[in-house]
Amino acid sequence: MLVGNSKxxxxxxxxxxxxxxxxxxxxxxxxxxxxxxxxxGYLAYxxxxxxxxxxxxxxxxxxxxxxxxxxxxxxxxxxxxxxQCNFATQLRPEKVAKALKEYVESLxxxxxxxxxxxxxxxxxxxxVGPQWATNDPIIVSSYISSIISPDAGLNFYIVxxxxxxxxxxxxxxxxxxxxxxxxxxxxxxxxMAAPTVLSKAFGLEQGIVIDLLRMKKLxxxxxxxxxxxxxxxxxxxxQKEAHKHKLRANVAEAGAHICGNIASTGILSTWGNKYGWAxxxxxxxxxxxxEGNISRHSDLExxxxxxxxxxxxxxxxxxxxxxxxxxxxxxxxxxxxxxxFVPFENIKDALHLSFTVAKRGIGFSNVILSRKYLAEFxxxxxxxxxDFEFILEKYMKLNYVVDIICNKDEKKIIENMVEYTIDKxxxxxxxxxxxxxxxxxxxxxxxxxxxxxxxLKALFAGPMKKHFEQALDATPENISKIYDKxxxxxxxxxxxxxxxTDIVWLHEHRIFPSRLMRQRMFLPMGGVIWTAYENNLxxxxxxxxxxxxxxxxxHALGFISxxxxxxxxxxxxxxxxxxxxxxxxxxxDKAILESQENSLMIDGILSALNFYFKGLYRKEHILFPIAKxxxxxxxxxxxxxxxxxxxxx
Amino acid sequence: MVKFLSEEWLEQCKRYMHEKLDPExxxxxxxxxxxxxxxxxxxxxxxxxxxxxxxxxxxxDFTVSSGDSYEKEAEFVIMGSYGTFRGILKGETNMTIxxxxxxxxxxxxxxxxxxxxxxxDGVIASLREVTDExxx
Numbered sequence: 001m002l003v004g005n006s007k008x009x010x011x012x013x014x015x016x017x018x019x020x021x022x023x024x025x026x027x028x029x030x031x032x033x034x035x036x037x038x039x040x041g042y043l044a045y046x047x048x049x050x051x052x053x054x055x056x057x058x059x060x061x062x063x064x065x066x067x068x069x070x071x072x073x074x075x076x077x078x079x080x081x082x083x084q085c086n087f088a089t090q091l092r093p094e095k096v097a098k099a100l101k102e103y104v105e106s107l108x109x110x111x112x113x114x115x116x117x118x119x120x121x122x123x124x125x126x127x128v129g130p131q132w133a134t135n136d137p138i139i140v141s142s143y144i145s146s147i148i149s150p151d152a153g154l155n156f157y158i159v160x161x162x163x164x165x166x167x168x169x170x171x172x173x174x175x176x177x178x179x180x181x182x183x184x185x186x187x188x189x190x191x192m193a194a195p196t197v198l199s200k201a202f203g204l205e206q207g208i209v210i211d212l213l214r215m216k217k218l219x220x221x222x223x224x225x226x227x228x229x230x231x232x233x234x235x236x237x238x239q240k241e242a243h244k245h246k247l248r249a250n251v252a253e254a255g256a257h258i259c260g261n262i263a264s265t266g267i268l269s270t271w272g273n274k275y276g277w278a279x280x281x282x283x284x285x286x287x288x289x290x291e292g293n294i295s296r297h298s299d300l301e302x303x304x305x306x307x308x309x310x311x312x313x314x315x316x317x318x319x320x321x322x323x324x325x326x327x328x329x330x331x332x333x334x335x336x337x338x339x340x341f342v343p344f345e346n347i348k349d350a351l352h353l354s355f356t357v358a359k360r361g362i363g364f365s366n367v368i369l370s371r372k373y374l375a376e377f378x379x380x381x382x383x384x385x386x387d388f389e390f391i392l393e394k395y396m397k398l399n400y401v402v403d404i405i406c407n408k409d410e411k412k413i414i415e416n417m418v419e420y421t422i423d424k425x426x427x428x429x430x431x432x433x434x435x436x437x438x439x440x441x442x443x444x445x446x447x448x449x450x451x452x453x454x455x456l457k458a459l460f461a462g463p464m465k466k467h468f469e470q471a472l473d474a475t476p477e478n479i480s481k482i483y484d485k486x487x488x489x490x491x492x493x494x495x496x497x498x499x500x501t502d503i504v505w506l507h508e509h510r511i512f513p514s515r516l517m518r519q520r521m522f523l524p525m526g527g528v529i530w531t532a533y534e535n536n537l538x539x540x541x542x543x544x545x546x547x548x549x550x551x552x553x554x555h556a557l558g559f560i561s562x563x564x565x566x567x568x569x570x571x572x573x574x575x576x577x578x579x580x581x582x583x584x585x586x587x588x589d590k591a592i593l594e595s596q597e598n599s600l601m602i603d604g605i606l607s608a609l610n611f612y613f614k615g616l617y618r619k620e621h622i623l624f625p626i627a628k629x630x631x632x633x634x635x636x637x638x639x640x641x642x643x644x645x646x647x648x649x
Numbered sequence: 650m651v652k653f654l655s656e657e658w659l660e661q662c663k664r665y666m667h668e669k670l671d672p673e674x675x676x677x678x679x680x681x682x683x684x685x686x687x688x689x690x691x692x693x694x695x696x697x698x699x700x701x702x703x704x705x706x707x708x709x710d711f712t713v714s715s716g717d718s719y720e721k722e723a724e725f726v727i728m729g730s731y732g733t734f735r736g737i738l739k740g741e742t743n744m745t746i747x748x749x750x751x752x753x754x755x756x757x758x759x760x761x762x763x764x765x766x767x768x769x770d771g772v773i774a775s776l777r778e779v780t781d782e783x784x785x
Contacts, residue, residue, distance in 0.1 A: 176691075177691075178689060179732065201749070315749050317746065318750045320751065640767070641763060
């Protein structure tokens with residue numbers, strides 16, 4: 001009876017577009033947090049979980065249980081989720097929450113299934129307490145797509161231990177009862193892989209999902225410049241706290257959980273050239289191994305925890321340890337830090353500047369952003385991002401930006417190395433004025449600009465700069481107009497905050513990258529390359545382009561960021577796709593297989609699949625010696641290995 | 650059909666492999682030895698191991714013993730829980746994925762082991778054919 005109801009249909013569309021970015025689980029807009037999620041913990045009680053549940057009940061994947069009543073009743077329709085989600089993805093999860101309430105109200109008693117407590121659940125509840133272990137299919141189903149493969153059944157337990165000791169007992173219990181298990185933190189890596197062939201490789205087919213969200217310890221030590229964080233702490237939580245003490249952590253995107261991130265890719269950020277990667281980032285770890293043994297990296301008795309297997313067969317699909325607590329390094333924030341943005345038309349010039357600066361040890365954060373990333377990050381809607389990118393490419397001839405955060409003296413050095421930069425006032429104008437910029441797509445101004453010999457110079461250092469900034473009409477009020485009417489006042493206040501145009505703050509807190517996952521999915525490929533192999537780097541980018549074109553995907557370079565004094569660079573190349581489109585998924589599957597294999601055929605590269613779950617180790621063990629292109633014979637083996645992981649087509 | 654790791658299981662596996670597996674076609678004439686250590690066996694949470702030796706594609710030795718110490722030295726040792734081996738033998742779990750997910754731990758040359766995965770598929774298929782009873 002609810003089918004055909006337009007509000008309902010709209011809710012289904014919203015729920016399907018949800019991409020599990022996790023931005024509703026930490027307070028990045030000073031709205032406070034979803035009260036229901038905060039109280040009950042399980043993903044099912046957070047906006048992203050409700051969207052997944054709605055999708056599941058509507059598709060018939062799961063039948064209602066009485067827990068669904070608690071889940072809907074616990075939502076007060078306070079609207080926090082709409083504000084958070086709209087900033088990142090432009091979705092309105094509250095409409096889904098309302099539809100879910102309506103759906104539950106329409107049910108009869110006979111519509112609910114009853115799932116009794118079984119022996120395993122009883123055993124797990126004895127460890128963590130009755131509230132923190134469940135086999136309820138509705139709650140289980142909220143974890144689909146972010147750790148449970150969409151193709152798997154619902155034969156799972158969800159367990160939320162409060163600390164390392166409880167986790168250890170859960171694992172020991174799992175082993176004795178032969179139940180597979182997998183930890184979950186933010187779940188972003190798994191959600192990016194979930195719709196693709198990689199879901200079988202990364203996900204859990206049955207058993208125990210260990211949700212680590214309750215481990216919320218967060219302590220800053222201003223004497224040792226360290227922070228101790230539990231596995232439930234996100235990058236944003238840590239950075240916000242560190243910032244209060246004029247300190248900064250090296251973190252991944254805002255929603256990444258620090259401990260999970262350390263155990264998966266390692267903390268890989270644009271700040272890596274100064275602050276390091278992998279084991280550089282932490283002082284000590286507390287962890288639990290797959291037998292339930294607790295250890296600390298500082299224990300003298302443990303075997304070397306920093307070395308790892310080298311070579312193309314080193315693929316790991318799960319973390320070697322579950323990190324429950326990490327003591328990470330913090331770094332001082334200086335008053336004179338600024339951003340330098342240098343625009344480029346071609347990649348070679350951008351690489352030269354970025355790597356030269358990195359090798360000279362200049363700057364804190366150093367990255368080459370593609371025009372795609374620049375447009376996606378800054379633009380508040382996908383349409384504005386599309387038009388923004390078009391303008392960057394066609395009229396401005398701005399394809400790359402070397403984006404460096406440095407101190408005042410270093411800024412002068414960089415400015416002396418280049419002809420012009422994009423200054424602070426223009427950057428502010430671009431952030432607040434991007435909706436207006438998008439409207440200039442076919443304007444006379446842009447046509448005149450494109451006829452300039454060097455449009456970038458004319459725009460950022462010439463007489464057009466002032467007119468350009470004025471034309472953008474960049475105010476918090478104007479950017480807020482692109483939002484739904486009821487959210488405009490809120491976003492006017494958000495964009496009025498100085499931090500929303502403070503490039504250094506934005507680089508530290510990384511709230512923009514989630515926009516890459518708005519309403520559709522992307523799969524990041526790439527890896528690490530030795531910068532001495534610059535021609536190979538260009539060949540590598542071309543390879544991804546060719547593969548993307550061949551499989552008819554939207555594809556683009558994301559970023560290149562040097563680290564270890566410019567010895568290496570991490571490169572991300574993205575394939576974008578609609579995660580609800582089965583054909584698009586098949587194209588991504590083929591692109592993954594092909595680009596992974598091709599990456600190993602080029603000297604000097606460690607592909608993404610080869611550094612997943614290597615973040616606990618020393619980068620020197622991961623990256624040295626220089627990887628050489630594999631032989632034909634090894635290529636065959638790798639292909640077989642990939643087909644085993646990913647499945648023969 | 651018999652119970653995994655029982656004497657009957659061992660005998661039937663041997664017979665099946667001798668009768669049904671072609672040394673060249675199925676086992677690619679490989680020469681290797683493998684010790685499988687099965688941990689967390691219900692209901693006592695015990696450990697057992699099985700050892701097999703293949704010479705030029707022919708099974709020359711196949712034994713099962715209990716405990717976590719073993720007399721025979723093998724080119725490869727794979728250790729995993731009873732649940733993992735059960736999943737492999739039921740065809741629910743892919744052996745390579747189990748290895749990469751760290752559910753099976755390998756001692757020995759990994760590249761060589763991965764090259765053996767295809768020939769070993771034949772052995773796994775044999776074990777699957779004769780095994781249908783597990784501890785739950």
